[in-house]
Amino acid sequence: MLFPPRNHLMRDVRRGLIAGCAWAALLLAAAPGQAVSPESTLLIYNADDADGAAIARYYAQVHPGVRTFPLQLGADVAEEVDARYYLDSIRRPLFQYLDGKKVGDRIDTIVTTKGLPLRIDVGPPAAGALDWQRYSSLESELTRIDTIDTIDEMGNQDWDRAGVNVPGVLPANPYYLGLEFDLFLNEYPYAGPRSFDRADPANEGIRLTSRLDAFSRDDVMAMIDRSQSVYMVPQSHCVVVDDDPNATAGADDLMEDLVRNTLTQRGQLTDYDNSDAAITAAHATEVIGYISHGVNDGPGGLEPGYVTDQLQFRLARGAVFHTYESNNARTFDPAAQQNQALVGEWIAAGGTAALGHVAEPYAGRWTVTNEDVFFDMLLSGHTLVESAWAATRQLSYVNTVIGDPLMHFQPRLDGDANLDGVVDTFDYLYWGSHLDEDGLHSLADLNGDNLVDGGDFLVWVAAYGKDVSTSGSATPAAVPEPAPLLLGLVGAASLTAVRRRT
Structure with a gap:
């Protein structure tokens, strides 16, 4: 499903992965x-x-x-x-x-x-x-x-929900950044991420909103915990885009635009499929985003209960769910029975956030949150709540945002293999546990060469002591260098790994 290609877009996706070495610079520059x-x-x-x-x-x-x-x-x-x-x-x-x-x-x-x-x-x-x-x-x-x-x-x-922006019409979202037209049918395409400022007259005084909800109190609190310190590694964290060509309302989604114009351009690891087969397992360390038609993907694909019964993903902190299903946020009652997925299932499975519908949205770019704008905003470091509403055309409608509104993706520190915001001995232990493995998509591959070897050890040594909480700008904090004995042991291990490969 990942590579080699299975569709006409995968050539572009491969090119995007080649550019993956610049992922941290892109995220930092855009944050x-x-x-x-x-x-x-x-x-x-x-x-x-x-x-x-x-x-x-x-x-x-x-x-x-x-x-x-x-x-x-x-x-x-x-x-x-x-x-x-x-x-x-x-x-x-x-x-x-x-x-x-x-x-x-x-x-x-x-x-x-x-x-x-x-x-x-x-x-x-x-x-x-x-x-x-x-x-x-x-x-x-x-x-x-x-x-x-x-x-x-x-x-x-x-008002005309076909994308015509009529100033002052209350249900129209003035913060919407996706494609629209003015009264003279002049086209205004998405022009890139923009932070929300309520004082900006263009935003007409609206407020952004989200909901902290799940099947249980414990699920909500766990979701809040997973929303903090979300470190994004585009070469390891995968966005799954399951774009069934025979899905109900399949012509109205923006999945192809998402892959070509957003994920590929950012060098983001992507598992994309536009066949009848459903993506149920990702060839990556962790999944950071999932978008599909859910049970509306046509025969032979996803079935009711698929979030728990079919999807076999390991979810990263910050993992986001977005499906073209009419009632995926209709209830947070775990005993409720319906034939579509529920956002509560995603949160219970370890997900962190979701876009949902409390009733039938009548699928289309004007009524469903635009996935291309949403992920572009999120991958730029904007908050969940900004990313969601910047991609949603209508207000006073059935769309909702589930999750901590302040959640945002951050680039990981160089050398931070276990993604805890600190470069320390625990990162060495994580690296050592994966030493000499194929590093494709591995979080232990610190230099992005698809190997876990001595080169990654050198990245760790150079970054030792960095701490997000004390440095802010991801610069080394004033902490001691690795103990000489530890360095000796690690150096020996890395040299052994290099010799094994040669």
Whole structure:
């Protein structure tokens, strides 16, 4: 599935891997300043829900500076509520807090969690509405909390969803960076990553949102843990793109654009397939991203329960899930039965984040988060929440973002084989455990030559003492050099490896 090629794109993918030696420089050069930060993040939770309250406390501990706001909604709030409930019980107190406490100007991101509604039913179409969308996610609705305050505004989306940007139309996402057209049908293609700034008039005062949710409280907390210190190694971490040509709505996806224009150009290891066969095992150390049509991929492919029953991936910290399935975020009830995958299954399996739909999105680039823009933003070092909403055309709709909004990919330190942010003896032990192995896609291949040998040891020695937490800029911290005895032992081991190969 990886190489040799199985389709017309693989020649380009190989060329991208040849350029992989520059991956760290690309990520470092593109890494944005963190405009979205703990200090600009507000987590809202249901104070009457034990799981939600515990998750809120834990998240605030992990991210000092995050504000929290409790809502008094009672226990056992349904996953689906009506629009009046949202406007009266959630929007009104939250908007009053943002406005009355004068903290609103400092909040870029609103985070929801377990114990809050997941889906809002706006009700049947209002009289005269041409394009009424009955359902929206809580998170998508909250992006426009400052402006959408009536049921009619929530449901009435009378605007051209075929990519025409009509300024001031509330359901249109002003932060969307993907292909669109103006009123004169002039084309504006994706122009590259851009950080979110709520003060920028072009963003019309929207706020970014995400949700901390999974099948259980423990799953959510584990997801939060996996979101911290995500070190990206493009030569080892694989993005799986399963692009079945016979999938339902297959012509509407952007997977080919993702591979050709984003992953290949960045030298990103990619497992791409555009045949009827489903990708269920990746030929790489760890998977960092997965995109497919899920059970909509046609006969003989993925089946209900495929996340746990068919996929055999080892998931990296930060692993992201994005499938063209209508209801993959419809519920976080582990007992729920449906014929499509659930985001909760991905998180339970060790995933870190996901893009989902709480109801039918009617697949297309205007209604489903654009995978090419999303991964380009994420691989540029932008936060999860920026990457997701920059790639999502509509607001007040069914799209949602699951995961820590502050998660972002970082280039690993030279010599950091075990990806813990410190270059120390544990990296030597990791390297030694893989010594003299085929280094293809191995995290122990520190110099990118597809071998694990003495050359990687020299990279480790040169980088010994680097520490992300103390240096920030990935420069060596003031720590002692490796002990002479250890260096002697390691040097002997590396020379032995070189001799074995020669």
